[in-house]
Amino acid sequence: MPQALKPLLRKLEAVASLSPEEKAAILTLPVTVRQFRAGHDVIRENDRPTQCCLVLEGWVCRYKILETGTRQIFSFHIAGDIPDLQSLHLRTMDHNLGTLAPSMVAFVQHEAVKALTRDFPRIGNLLWRDTLIDAAIFREWMVGMGRRDAPAGIAHLFCELYRRLRAVGLTRGDAFDFPITQAVLGDALGLSMVHVNRSLMDLRGRGLITLDKHVLRILKSEELCEDAGFDEAYLHFDGLLEPA
Amino acid sequence: MPQALKPLLRKLEAVASLSPEEKAAILTLPVTVRQFRAGHDVIRENDRPTQCCLVLEGWVCRYKILETGTRQIFSFHIAGDIPDLQSLHLRTMDHNLGTLAPSMVAFVQHEAVKALTRDFPRIGNLLWRDTLIDAAIFREWMVGMGRRDAPAGIAHLFCELYRRLRAVGLTRGDAFDFPITQAVLGDALGLSMVHVNRSLMDLRGRGLITLDKHVLRILKSEELCEDAGFDEAYLHFDGLLEPA
């Protein structure tokens, strides 16, 4: 099903225009598509995957469970993301990949991706670039955990997710579907669920957002960004790669 | 000065054996070497570098300064690291790179690196792999900031640095030079300097480490790892790339 890879193509073409051959090579990658329920693992720590996976629909996250039983979430992934590209070059998974909502995921054999990057080095560079942006997002989350208080950290995450979702056409005006529980939010931000709840109340109380029935609406975008110290540069929506 | 690139070669060869041609290509990369004093910037946020840099000697870190004036450090880099490989694919720097100690840094034009990865795709994959390990380290730091208390976070960092330094031959038995002040440690871990000091006292008090005159000695390695919940898998010392 070639159209399954449309989200990926869309993402790559946002950065550099691809030649017809490059597009065709991507769209004809052999993929297997699987549907997952919420709360299931797609890949586990210590696995040695032979395929990469691409999110087509839903919400997926990378995370680790500590000895103490607590969880740290590293990233959220939405349509078009390739959350485990790293398995292409790192044999063993050092974290888990799991769904947070019902999700559709496409799998592509490593061999096929390697052949693609061999035949079309520019595509390889675009994929590399994607993993570098992942890393930039990790860094920004570090800022949130290390140097921002809870309301600012949450606000910052909302600013980020709004822009990433908008970039793949998943916002409706100033709102988007947000099927993420407060407990999960806490695991992502390094906060307790109770404190997430109170910080959300704070953001709501100041009229910056609403969050109801899993729909998040950003009411005062400028104020929210201001509060969060948000600067979208780290998402690198700008950075064109050199032309073909 | 071809021998400047020895640390890089050493690092890459730890993962995959290189052909004579590949080695030659790396060693003959045209480089400029510069010496920096401690506390100086090598690259700044918003810069658009035309070259990559490689740490030959010293201690370098990536960091960001917030509006509030606080600093968040994202990573420490030592000999053999290429802390801004990302500039190869992301036009604009989203953070700073600065020295923490007198350091020697080699610069290589992007064009030269791109030519290298074009002519020797396996080297390109090794470099990509290096940036993926960077990202794995970011994730582990997120665990530290989000889910570990201060002594465990510091202990974890020490475990990591010990192994990374040992891998490039910069340890002497169970000790290594550690020219990092407590304030800097705080900026890396998202802690106040005072609290870093108290946590260090705690580690010392329990006889796990000594830290004196910028020499860190690990007295009880197992206990320190245990305390920190340290598992070196994320450093991927194991993961061989496929053979040539």
Place this chain on the structure above:
DNA sequence: CGCCTATTTGATCTGATTCAAACAATGTGG
């Protein structure tokens, strides 16, 4: 010696955690 930077200690305060319980929403099977 005197300056500057780094470490250490004390006292106080606060953001965030923990524990506990109520409440709301959603879904499921009988």
Place this chain on the structure above:
DNA sequence: CCACATTGTTTGAATCAGATCAAATAGGCG
């Protein structure tokens, strides 16, 4: 369609890890 179970949100109270403020002490080094 209701009863019940389950999952998620909200609130309260007590406690604690870590921040902040302030000042003393200790090293380097020109």
